[in-house]
Amino acid sequence: MRVPPGISVLATTISQASLLPLTLGIVDRFVLRPYEVHNLPTWVTFVTCLLSPLTAFSIRVFWSDLIIHVKARRAGAVLPSHNPTWVPGAIHKIIMGLSKEERIYLGDPIGDLVAKFGHTFNLRILFGNRIFTAEPEHIKLILATGFDDYEKGSLMRRVLNPLLGVGVFNSDGAMFHRGMTRPFFSKERITHFDIFDRHAADAIKQVKERMSQGYAVDFQDVVSRFTLDSASEFLFGMDIRSLSAGLNYPPSAPIQTSRNHPANKFADAFLTAQSVVARRSRLNEAWGLVEFWNDKMVEPMAVIEKVLNPIIEHALKKKGEKKAGAAGDDLEGETLLSHLVNLTDDHKIIRDEMFNIMIAGRDTTASTLTFMLYMLSQKPQVLKRLRQEILDRVGPSARPTHEDLRELKYLRATINETLRLFPAVPFNFRYATQDVTWPAPNGGQPFFIPAGSRVIYSVFTMHRRTDLWGPDALEFDPDRFLDERMKKYLVPNPFIFLPFNAGPRICLGQQFAYNEMSFMVIRLLQAFEDIVWDPEASPQSLPPSEWAKSDNLRKREEKVWIRSHLTIYAKVSNRTQL
Template sequence: MHKNLILGTTIAGAIIAYALKPKKPKTELEAKGVPIPTTPTYLPLQIDGVLHYILSVLAGRDELEFLRAISTEMGNTINLRGFNQDFIIVLDPSSIQHILAKNQPNYEKGPEFQAIFHEFLGSGIFNADGEAWKTQRQLARPHFQTSEFRDAALINRHVDQLIKVIDNHISKSPDAPLDVQELFCRFTLDEASEFLFGETVNALELGNTEFSTAFNYAQSITAWRFRVPLWRYVVPTKQFLREIKKLDTFVYKIIDNAIARQEKRVMEQEQQPGDGKHEMKEGYDTLLDHFLSQRSEHGFDREYLRHMLLNFLLAGRDTTASLLSWTTWKLTQYPDVLAKLKQEIAEVIGPDTVPGYDDIKKLKYQKQVINEVLRLCPPVPFNMRQSVEEDLLPNGYYIPPGTPVSYSAYTTHRLPELWGEDALEFNPDRWGPERVGSIKPFMFVPFHAGPRICLGQNLAYTTAQVTLTRLLQRYDIQAKPGFEPQQVGDIVLFSRNGVEVLIRKKSISKF
């Protein structure tokens, strides 16, 4: 994206904002509240602050550490004001609890958030508010509650394919590094698409498919829409819409096939009356089948189903890939943790036993490791809401109506006043019985919290634990000498340059 275009757009946005911003007298609640500290700027309409942020992102600066540095200087409630518009960040657990739980109806995704995601996600659960969100969540919840991945069969099928890809890499290039981030994105795309659609994308086998490439492009453009003022006129649209059309072609074909199967099944049941129940292959129903079973009652059309499926795919695919990628990296940096984890797997699961759902629940230390990765590398590092009406936070700070209010799990998870002087250190023992009691509600929000807490968090834990167990049973992993991942805080926390590791097969005797 050209820097002069960014500069011109920013200045134009500042002029428009200044001209249109209404001046209002203080309300009674505002008079009672405390003004939120605002980041210092030196030019009218905070143009210098806005430009500094955008150009630093374009230059590859770490946005998340940028925010953490500001919070260290200014405290845990900050107003990143620009163009005379408030953009509030809250980091303390009491404020996060207020926004996500205690006064949750007052903090919606909001019209601007929905406009940014509209072409990509439509009115699906990730992008919905109010009754639309409630209905979708109520309909989806039973499927996530009952699909405990019995015997983790679906996950293990895709791990089998993952192992084939890794073995092929080792046989062809045994000393070459492997980008596990790219590999885990393909793996979780296959797993999530089968879980949701009943049909896998086959990204592990085929590489970067048209669907996966379009999906990645749509996410990238959507992330820039959040960053750039007047994004409707600056961020590319034509190519974006072409990629969205590719997603639609793929998803609508799956929906139409599923509808045809359902209609055929209903016809067969009418001809041979029974109890009305049916079984999918291996006794497993997909989320799509779950929604289709309620289509006549709720009037779902093809577009509604498309929105739902892509929303859950975004939520489930990249977040789990991020978790697996950062877990792998952390284990290469902490060989003592890796050795302890391998020992637990050897004692609890065995050297080559394929773990089931009940097996991985016995891996207590592994769960501690994953929680510590989620603390330092939360898959969704930053989340945004918008106030409906004016409000006061528990700490007395005033929130105007219609104002973006965000929280950053990445920064909150690193606050020394919450996590101790070793807050920046990777230490799975903080989740052990001696320390876990000090972790209070809303200190740890990798899956959000309150009514909108992630429906798929159990799926994420299960996938990560099954996959990690089987990979450590089979392989030795080491860091690539001189490699350092460059985290980027887009919609999901990934590394800009991948996560490259050295991976080799191990002998059973070494386990």
């Protein structure tokens, strides 16, 4: 029997809170009363029992904050600034955030605080320090030079465990899990384009058929299916076959693609699970109060595991047959799955690693392709120049080679500019494992970061800073990665551009992602000479009208509704992705 999440949270809270009243009751009953030291009236005992948990908690918070301020002073540092509030735990910030997340522009709440406090400040929520930063020097400390001082943390591992388990993106300490997967991303493997070509051809064929029917095409749906099938075949040797379910029709169309196809069920569950854990990560341990009676991860994970478990069991069975000398397929590491099976028989480790890498291999690439095609629809001059570069180098129909991808400089610059304005993982976090200090960007007192603080860093915010990228930072302009702006801004300070993270946890599949995205864009622009935005195809996905009045250039010009769970995506009606 599964205990409802809300009951579990309340039971834990009550059991912790009841220790002080219980102690008082024991002292009163067995010490004070027998020796007639003091005979407490019943109502005093009752009120004391009610108020003592709150009093004890308040004392603990006050004492903890006092210790932190003393440590900061001794270190010659100060805590980053925060907005003081009379609301206990600033709980209203969480409530407002959850209620308004449907209409806000991604990064807006943070932008308001940046304008007031600078690019490093303390969010101070639920009586804990949540340090936000978009300073490249601070992010460099978190990811690289001070790497050992930060970790994912036990709390977030528990919150993310139903989805990511013990996989590479939810592990700390030794790079055991990265060591398991790194050898698979060798140059020989990631430059083998047969898988990309097969699925790209299928996707483009379906795009042409849908357009011939007179319907607009949701390119986020197209590239999500392409990357899911490509990633699953590359990683597991068996693709999910999401393209076989057919592309989505526009929400305004009289007919719709069935969501009952197994591939669509898997993809819907994939999205739901990520959305649930993203919300849980914002609520910490209190997520159970929002999902009081119903654990929202149970249903989507059942769908996901129904697909993945037979694949894993099949691979383990073939390994057993090979050991027994029976005839079977070669398991010399042709796929990530067979590589993992050769390393371990642990079903959970294999499943977790598979799912972690699949999220990275599918979602991050799909989001970048989505926003790149979106920007090409808004910047016809960029589209024209990019297509011409492709035709000049590769031709109108030839299959691109690895050497072609290296020589298409404007293509790489366009991908990088998309990653700058729309990084696949806009916000990320770590926990400080010990007290540390960060240098103040203005040369003032350093910032004191207490052990246990949740440290949130945002490449989304950093990538859009005009002081780091120039006055045109909010403009989509691939030339910034080719002209003098490259030497002026990026070369002297490479940590201002971190779409793939940095340091020991830098993305293992970075070059794989560049190859897959480049290949798909080449094939698309060989097949189509224009990309036109059709706002009438999905009116529900258009951003709120008030965005057009914003002082923020990007927000004012945005034609899509940018959202984020673990990765960034564009809202499409009530179904946000494949």
